[in-house]
Amino acid sequence: MHFFELAEPASLQEAIGLLGDSGGRPVAGGTAVMLMMKTGVFQPERLVSLRKIESQYSQIRLDSEGNLRLGAMTPLRRIERSADVAAVAPVVTAAMRRLSNVRVRNVATLGGHLAHGDPHLDLPPVLIALNASLVVASPSGERTMPVEDLFRGYLETALAPDELIAEVIVPANPDQRAAYLKHTTRSAEDWPALGIAVALTLNGGTVETARVAIGAATDTPRRLTSVETMLIGNPHNDAVLQTTGDATAGEAEVHSDARGSAAYKRELIRVFTARAIRQAVEGDRA
Ligand SMILES: Cc1cc2nc3c(=O)[nH]c(=O)nc-3n(C[C@H](O)[C@H](O)[C@H](O)COP(=O)(O)OP(=O)(O)OC[C@H]3O[C@@H](n4cnc5c(N)ncnc54)[C@H](O)[C@@H]3O)c2cc1C
Known part of the structure; x- marks a missing residue:
């Protein structure tokens, strides 16, 4: 068992003072920190709880x-x-x-x-x-x-x-429409094999602004800027959606993990990009 000190500061400033060179590691809900400590990913000398800081x-x-x-x-x-x-x-x-x-x-x-x-x-x-x-x-x-x-x-x-x-x-953006699609390969609320989010604004039948981001397939969550560029200024019809899905193929280096191979995830990105855009266009606003 690794022993550590638990600090419970009453203010954000006090908490910050216990971090860094002082050797502390913040803990909020603790759902990730505790697992990482149990598996030995890190062993802090001091945990700085954020539970008692200003409401x-x-x-x-x-x-x-x-x-x-x-x-x-x-x-x-x-x-x-x-x-x-x-x-x-x-x-x-x-x-x-x-x-x-x-x-x-x-x-x-x-x-x-x-x-x-x-x-x-x-x-x-x-x-x-x-x-x-x-x-x-x-x-x-x-x-x-x-x-x-x-x-x-x-x-x-x-x-x-x-x-x-x-x-x-x-940011408030009352004209924006958005969708997030989470594809899992085990239970519905499991970690995603792919997560993809789309936020866009429309001007009539044309896409005026678009931001598209993925998680769970690349080393960090990231935007698919080639898809955004293809969408902006274009109509959101089936032909454009098909092309945007195909445009994702080479944009990001995709990694395998326990929920799917890189090849499988690339195919998920291709298919789910078009689905997420369609859901954002057809659904309620953001
Ligand atoms: C069984 C299980 C299933 C899960 N499934 C999913 C899932 O399907 N999808 C998903 O998205 N997530 C999932 N998670 C992860 C979960 O979302 C994270 O564990 C949780 O959000 C971390 O929040 P926390 O407050 O508990 O962070 P903590 O465990 O307290 O801290 C996490 C990290 O953030 C640091 N930290 C905490 N607060 C701050 C702060 N304010 N500023 C700077 N650093 C800080 C800590 O030092 C630590 O490095 C799952 C977790 C578990 C245990």
């Missing part, structure tokens, strides 16, 4: 411009049940229902989810498609970064050891 970091609110602001310590279950989230970003609400099980969602937090950096997570492609950003706090103040810039490699993020995700901002 503002576990709140959901709309700012004066209607943007959705999600405190990083908010449990996923609360996000799933939030009327504000359902109003501004219903694709997030929908994605939650098949994200693991309710026991995990009850304790796992949004900040812990993103900072975990596993490329198979469900929410990163959704938030990347919605052009969401993070507020990151450190001893020197706060910085904002797009969610798509967070991921650097397998379980690797752009966060410094003494930085904490404080908030996630989803």
